[in-house]
Amino acid sequence: MDIITSEPLIVNGIQLQPLEPLDLGKYRTVSQVVQGMEQSSFGARCLGEVTSTLETMICEKKKPLLVYDGKREIPLGQALQRMVEKGWFSKVILPEEYAAHEPLGGNVIVVGPFSERHEDAIFTKPDRALFINNQDKAKPGQIKDGYYPDAVFSHPDFVIPVIEAALQERVEGQETKVYELLRRLETAGEHTHQAAHGAYILNKMLHDPACSVIMTISGAMTIAQLSLCISDMVRIPNGVKAIASTGALMAHGLAQGLDLRHYKYDPRLTDEVLLAHGLNRVTDTLEPETNFDQIDDAMRHALKTFNGERPIASWEVNRAIGQFLHDHHPGSERAILRAAYDRGVAVYVPAFVDSELGNDVNVHNREIEKSAGRPIIVNTELDTLHLMDLVVNSEKIGIFTLGGGVPRNWPQNIAPYITLRNKRLGEDIPERKFSYGTRICPDAPKYGHLSGCTYREGGSWGKMDLEKGQFAEVLFDATLIFPFYVKYVMDFNERKAV
Known part of the structure; x- marks a missing residue:
């Protein structure tokens, strides 16, 4: 079944973009699958859209900041540090450090849970904040019924390795096949195992x-x-x-x-x-x-x-x-x-x-x-x-x-x-x-x-x-x-x- 993308549907002057069924036969790599997800729905679309947003952010002169309250020595913390070492992000910082010392502005990616003690800073200081967590935490008013911009509400132990593989191909040209991703997930945490x-x-x-x-x-x-x-x-x-x-x-x-x-x-x-x-x-x-x-x-x-x-x-x-x-x-x-x-x-x-x-x-x-x-x-x-x-x-x-x-x-x-x-x-x-x-x-x-x-x-x-x-x-x-x-x-x- 060949799906041909139709013209946008216009309602009250607003263009509604047609979606496209995810055709895995067209894709060879993790990055390509994630890109196809942008035209799907629900969590898959969120992952696809956030990955593309990050691709744009890390190619800008001022690199985004990672806010993470977890352990640096576990696989998730190590993955975040790798992305800093690649030059994609400026640094990994604790929520309390961000609240106390970081200036206003810039782009921030908040990975995992964070205390309500630091919410005001996380919600108000960045120019733009992306949230990756399985607690449905985001800036008040950011999420609406049926609208989930700049967020992936799933466990970071899975989301971050997928994003890392996708960005690695898009920025550095290094492809990751799905079986290779699964091998990495085996040791990326209990949930990903x-x-x-x-x-x-x-x-x-x-x-x-x-x-x-x-x-x-x-x-x-x-x-x-x-x-x-x-x-x-x-x-x-x-x-x-x-x-x-x-x-x-x-x-x-x-x-x-x-x-x-x-x-x-x-x-x-x-x-x-x-x-x-x-x-x-x-x-x-x-x-x-x-x-x-x-x-x-x-x-x-x-x-x-x-x-x-x-x-x-x-x-x-x-x-x-x-x-x-x-x-x-x-x-x-x-x-x-x-x-x-x-x-x-x-x-x-x-x-x-x-x-x-x-x-x-x-x-x-x-x-x-x-x-x-x-x-x-x-x-x-x-x-x-x-x-x-x-x-x-x-x-x-x-x-x-x-x-x-x-x-x-x-x-x-x-x-x-x-x-x-x-x-x-x-x-x-x-x-x-x-x-x-x-x-x-x-x-x-x-x-x-x-x-x-x-x-x-x-x-x-x-x-x-x-x-x-x-x-x-x-x-x-x-x-x-x-x-x-x-x-x-x-x-x-x-x-x-x-």
Whole structure:
């Protein structure tokens, strides 16, 4: 699917820039991936934009200052000092030193947390301040709903090595491949070690010939412009064998499959103005209502293939959409549902009614009722039976999760489901526990919800093989980490083929 950048959308005299799905096939290096992230959404866009801002700053005569309250001897402190030695930054200074001794003006990059005792100075003294931390700390008024300039709200142990690799290429011409970045992350701190470990576990399960990998996705990963990354997980050799997703993800991804656009939100436009112009906001990204009109048209064609004589599964609806793209949109090979259709990969939506797709089926049935036709019944029990067939016919199963929610738990629940059938119905269905798992989600277990649930906790329910299994918990924003994982797997396959 070739994405051609369209003209800006003008609303009330304000130009809204079209975004572009992140196409990892175009990029070879960390710097190039980060540059592509500028046209995506959420944390990935923040990382891309801050990196480009830093590139400009360090090329100016007056170098920016690093404010950091951490230990100088740990990997993060050493990375900051390296960037000073390269001449990119003037020095690394403690927050209290900055507050007490530094003059007004200049550019400052504040890395990690800082005490409220020094906030006034950090917020008022610089001409411009960039913030990199996982506490959502920035200058009052700098951050607004859907607008996150000059900040990356993720752990600096990960963000700084990525930025260092990108700047090293842009300023010094020294390229860093993703596998090289992951090697550095192994020793850059506890969190980053787990990030590297997660990539290795994902690659291992994909290349285990006995293992069927199920990918689960929640959150706004397609409107985040990562639909091609998801499609690549289907299209690569030894790709995932099934996907469990929210319906919203597939709807937004279908918009991109139809070569429609999303746009960068401008905070000068209120949500009331957006509503009046038919622009639906998802955090920092806009989905035109006209996109859904074309999605509805695609759904109408797909639903015509069902006569209502029997209940159908959600994966059958998605397969029909994939076939529609195959038959009517020949340039859509990299659309998620088209790629899944071409490769026989089932895409399940276990909470089908909670989505635009569910709305479309419901409205379709109301239309059918007017002509005394048979409504289409989507029975998600059929999805469970279909997934069970995949599981029991696989020697091993692995799970790769972005986020949490129903898409995560529904596939994990297949092991207790089989156990329950065997116990209550006296059946002899082969039981399976997950042998591999990589989860990318920033949520911690302390909140008590499923998104933060650890694999060990899942093991207490009989879902995970805690004795022999290999698992990684990666507590980061998936929009930041996921593209590097996909690129790592793609590059691994290329290196293996040489």
